[in-house]
Amino acid sequence: MELLTNQILAGIATGAIYACMALAVVMIYQAIDHLNFAQGEMAMFSTFMAWQMMQWGVPYWAAFVLTLILSFIGGIAIERLLFKPLAKAPILTNVAGFIALFAIVNSVAGLIWDFTIKQFPSPFGSAPFLGSQLISTHQAGMIGVTIGLLVLLFLFFRFTRIGLAMRAAATLPESARLVGINTSWMIALGWGMASAIGAIAGLLIAPVVFLEPNMMGGVLIYGFAAAVLGGLSSPLGAVVGGFLVGIFENLVGTYIPGAGNELKLPIALALIVIVLVVKPSGLFGHTVIKRV
Amino acid sequence: MSAIQETVTDAPAIDAVPKRAMTLGAGTSAVVLLLLLVMPLFVKNFVIFQLTTVLIYGLAVLALNILTGGSGQFSLGQSAFYALGAYISAVLMEHAGMNYALTLPISGIICFAFGFLFGLPALRLSGIYLALATFALAVAMPQFLKLGALEEWTGGVQGLVVTKPDAPFGLPLSQDTWLYYFTLAIAIAIYIASINLLRSRSGRAMMAIRDNEIAASAMGINVALYKTLAFGVSAGITGVAGGLGAIVVQFVAPDSYTIQLAIALFLGMVVGGVGWLPGSIVGAAFIVFVPNIAESISKGLSGAVFGVLLFVVIFLVPHGARQVALVCQHWIGKLKRS
Numbered sequence: 300m301e302l303l304t305n306q307i308l309a310g311i312a313t314g315a316i317y318a319c320m321a322l323a324v325v326m327i328y329q330a331i332d333h334l335n336f337a338q339g340e341m342a343m344f345s346t347f348m349a350w351q352m353m354q355w356g357v358p359y360w361a362a363f364v365l366t367l368i369l370s371f372i373g374g375i376a377i378e379r380l381l382f383k384p385l386a387k388a389p390i391l392t393n394v395a396g397f398i399a400l401f402a403i404v405n406s407v408a409g410l411i412w413d414f415t416i417k418q419f420p421s422p423f424g425s426a427p428f429l430g431s432q433l434i435s436t437h438q439a440g441m442i443g444v445t446i447g448l449l450v451l452l453f454l455f456f457r458f459t460r461i462g463l464a465m466r467a468a469a470t471l472p473e474s475a476r477l478v479g480i481n482t483s484w485m486i487a488l489g490w491g492m493a494s495a496i497g498a499i500a501g502l503l504i505a506p507v508v509f510l511e512p513n514m515m516g517g518v519l520i521y522g523f524a525a526a527v528l529g530g531l532s533s534p535l536g537a538v539v540g541g542f543l544v545g546i547f548e549n550l551v552g553t554y555i556p557g558a559g560n561e562l563k564l565p566i567a568l569a570l571i572v573i574v575l576v577v578k579p580s581g582l583f584g585h586t587v588i589k590r591v
Numbered sequence: 592m593s594a595i596q597e598t599v600t601d602a603p604a605i606d607a608v609p610k611r612a613m614t615l616g617a618g619t620s621a622v623v624l625l626l627l628l629v630m631p632l633f634v635k636n637f638v639i640f641q642l643t644t645v646l647i648y649g650l651a652v653l654a655l656n657i658l659t660g661g662s663g664q665f666s667l668g669q670s671a672f673y674a675l676g677a678y679i680s681a682v683l684m685e686h687a688g689m690n691y692a693l694t695l696p697i698s699g700i701i702c703f704a705f706g707f708l709f710g711l712p713a714l715r716l717s718g719i720y721l722a723l724a725t726f727a728l729a730v731a732m733p734q735f736l737k738l739g740a741l742e743e744w745t746g747g748v749q750g751l752v753v754t755k756p757d758a759p760f761g762l763p764l765s766q767d768t769w770l771y772y773f774t775l776a777i778a779i780a781i782y783i784a785s786i787n788l789l790r791s792r793s794g795r796a797m798m799a800i801r802d803n804e805i806a807a808s809a810m811g812i813n814v815a816l817y818k819t820l821a822f823g824v825s826a827g828i829t830g831v832a833g834g835l836g837a838i839v840v841q842f843v844a845p846d847s848y849t850i851q852l853a854i855a856l857f858l859g860m861v862v863g864g865v866g867w868l869p870g871s872i873v874g875a876a877f878i879v880f881v882p883n884i885a886e887s888i889s890k891g892l893s894g895a896v897f898g899v900l901l902f903v904v905i906f907l908v909p910h911g912a913r914q915v916a917l918v919c920q921h922w923i924g925k926l927k928r929s
Contacts, residue, residue, distance in 0.1 A: 334719055381902065388909030391659070395861040398854060399901035406894030520730075527723045565734050568727035572712070575724065579715045 306549045312438040314545020316507060318445045319500035320515075320522025321529065321537035322452070323493050328531045329469050330489020331382075333393055334523060337400035338497055339515030341377075344404050345370040345498035346505045346514075347412050350419060359422055363502060367495045374494025378487045386483075408512040419505035441503045448496065449538050465489060520564070521548070528571050530584020539583065544571070615869045615916070623869075624779070631771050639767040640839070641879060646774045647835045649875035650781060652859040653868055654828035660866025661789055662821035663801030665718065667853045668709075668725030671732035672702050672826040674848030676833025678736060681751045681843045682744050691756050691838050695777070698834035699827045706826020710819030729853045733845040750844025753837055770839050777835065781828055785868060788824065797821050862904055864913025873912040877904070 323342065327335045335341075345366050352362040381400065385393055423440030456462040467475040468485035475482050500522075501515070508514050525544045529536025544567060551566045575581070615623065631639045655669050676698040683694040709728065716724050736745050745751065758769035788794050796817045799807040808814045837843045855878045862877040863870025885896035908914040 334722075384906060385909065388905065389865065391665075391857075391861050391865050392905050392909045392911075395858055395901060395905055398858060399898040399905070401898070402894040402901070403898035406892050406896075406898070409894075410891050524723065527720060531719060562734055565727065565731035568723075568730060572724045572727050575720055576712045576715050579717075579720060581720075 302553070303550075306553050307546055308434055310546030310549035311442070311542050312434045312545070313548065314525075314542035315438060315441040315445055316500075316504050316518055316541075317521040317525045317544050318538040318541025319441065319448075319503055320497070320518055321525035321541045322445065322448060322534060323497040323500055324522055324526040325529075325531060325534050325537040326452070326496050327489060327493035328526070330465065330486050330493065332469070333390065333397070334526075334531075335493070336394065336397040336519075337404060338493065339519030339522070340401050340404040340408070341370070341374070341494055342497035342501035342504075343512060343515045344408050345373075345494070346419070346501035346510060347408055347512075349498075349502055350417060350505075350510055351412075353420070359420060363422075366498050366502065370498035371491040371495040374491040375487045377494075378490035382490075383483065383487075386486075405512050412512070414511055414513070417510040419502075419510045421506035437506055444499065444503060445538060445541075448499065449534055452534050461488070517564075521545075521567075524568060524571050528574060528581060530581025532585050533581070533583040536581055536583030540581070543582075547571075627775055631768050636765060636767045639765075639771050643767070643771045643774050643839050644836075645872065645875045645879045646771070646778045647832050647839065647875075648856070648859060648879060649872040650778055650832035650835070651829050651856050652863060652874045652878075653782065653785060653871040654825040654832065655856050655860050656863070656866065656868055656871055657785055657789070657828070658821050658825035659860060660868075661794065661801065662797040662818060663804075664713070664818060664821060665722050666725040666822075666825070667722050667850065667857065668728035669825075669829050669856045670848045670850060670852035671725075671728045672706060672829035673833035673836065673852060673856075674732050674736065674843075674845070675705060676702050676830030677837035677843045677848065678745060678751075678833075679830070680834030681753050681837045684753055684838075685751055686744060692773075695831050695834045699831040702830025702833075703823045703827030706829075707819050707823030709826070710822030713822065714815055714818055726850065726853075729850045733849055736845040736848075745845075748845065750842060750847075753841045753843065755841050756838065774835055774839065777831065781831065782868065785828070789868070793817065793820065858901065862901075862911050864911030864916075867911070867913035867916070869916070870912040 320339065320342070323338055324334060327333075327338060348369060349362045349366040352365060353359065357365070377400070382393065382396060385396055421437040421440070423437045424435075426436050456466060464475070464480045465485045465488060467478070468480050468482040469489075472482045475485075504518055505514065508518065521544050522541070525540035526537045527540070528543060529538070529540025531537075547570050548563055548567045551570070552563045555562075555566060630642060634642075651669060651673055654672075655666060658664050658666055679698040679701055680691070680694040683689040683697060684691055713721055713724055735741075737748055741747075755766050756770070757766060758764040762769065764772070789798070796807070796812045797820075799810065799812055800814055800817055804814055833848075840847075859871070859874030859878045861874070863872070863874030881900055882893070882897055885893045885900060888896045904911075
């Protein structure tokens, strides 16, 4: 029993990483209706920017805020320059665009900061949290930030004018345009916000997985899985999905003999697929009603 | 947080393709065929090998095109079917001593069955959710092939080395040239069969499902049957391509069939034009040659160069090679009239 609770705790700790990433994924999905495959690389790039600023002597929180602002602007710039012209292109062409963006960002980051692993500081320290060996203060901080972010997003979408406009633009673009919402800029705003949330995720993940251009590969896969498991239309679902994926992963690694590190991911994914087969639009997602 | 309501009256995921636009005209087909036939006579063995690879990837892209362009289902798991086909061929050749040509139909049939069965749970999923499910398959396959229990057959992480076949009947062809023509023959046969499939009742049923599933089922189409059938056919063709790949590369190893292969095949489909079968070969050429070109332009930035080239292509022709073909057709039509 002790082993079980310990593994669940450890799962929640890793799950916080996935939850963070999944939140960014859901954010962009809300705005543009696709999964952005380059999300992880964009977050990685933001994290490198923060690292670079800290190397230049900027204190952590200043670098944090600056990175968020730069990422926000960068996300909007990418949308305006690369994906606005593709707005009328087929969906699959857009997905190819994400893959291209992935390749570009990864390669450029590798060229600027090379592929060696770098340490990244944590604002919360890494002492054991409340005497538990399984969760460090950093991981507890990460869970706190993720939940805080979730609440902020909820408030933003629920109670601000611009949040309402974004929701309207995503749900029924044509009607939204008729009531005077600039839907094109709402999409850009969605990109910016997703990019900033991704940056937060990157900054929180980097102390755990270390900083290097390929750091997001594994995390993004789990983040997608978490977002899909929770239902892509729900930020709450993304966070719950993230924790669930973390717990799944840990329990599979512990209790299934011979699973080890290699088979952890496939088995976790298989479990998610089984959940999806039972509940095709995710745990918290809305069933989309189609009209003929 | 159920703040965001969804009322979707969305259009189908993929624009409908007029039926005639699925293929090339007779004249164009003949020219392309002639080019493919004479090309190996003028180039070096290594280039012939690359051209064979293009044909093989072309088959795999074609298979994905049938699934996505034909029936509207998205798959990131094609690399798993490709791996399965490759391994079946390799194991049959090396452990059972079977003739290489005979292993291909077996690969195809087993992959068809596997794809058909995988199509059953996939029935409940669509769009992104289906992408994730197939993605899981692609991630699981290399790990599965590495399993200790199967090592006796698969060779574990090391993989298997396959002997390269000679030209039969004492034909005066190098091994590479022979394999090229062998692959070409199979590719043409499968291409014609696929076109006939999409023109048949079954093909029309698949396209009806792609355009609107509910309307299709209202017209009496057995949606479950045709969706799984599309998965099966696609997996079968990918399996044959995988078998050919194993024979031509002479080597199978789990890490050659990662998710990157599935992504490459997807890019090939987009560049060739979704739902346009002749585009498959163009897309395959893109994924075989462009990474090499990118590498030769800049070693350190090859990924960025590849990405930029990909962006250039999708900016200029968002509908892929099909768009180029349509424009050409338009101009030729004008010239004829004047």
